[in-house]
Amino acid sequence: MPTAPEQARRLETESGERIDRIAAKLGLVSERDIAAADAELIGSPLVAAAEFPAEPVGPERIRRMFLKQARVILLAESEAALVVAMAVPLDDEAARALEFALDKEAGAASRGS
DSSP states (O other): OOOHHHHHHHHHHHHOOOHHHHHHHTTSSOHHHHHHHHHHHHTOOEEOGGGSOSSOSSTTTSOHHHHHHHTEEEEEEOSSEEEEEESSTTOHHHHHHHHHHHTSEEEEEEEOO
């Protein structure tokens, strides 16, 4: 019988999904621990749900379905930049798509809860 890490590696190879996401699905690590590690890795803050805006930021310009699929929440917007909470802050593709769509630089924060 394979160990949990062996099973996670096998699933990573078979699915192409990141090992940390597989470990979370298998219950080997919590999403919060992954978010904290990602935040530390990229040097961004860990954002609690209580810090999310009460009203959506930029709802008329960004489709809700995109934000949901990318697991991104816009926290703030200025004339030149966006601050976004990302469930997967290492997902550079989601941040770049927002930058392209809104013609602003995106700064990521990890979604902690």
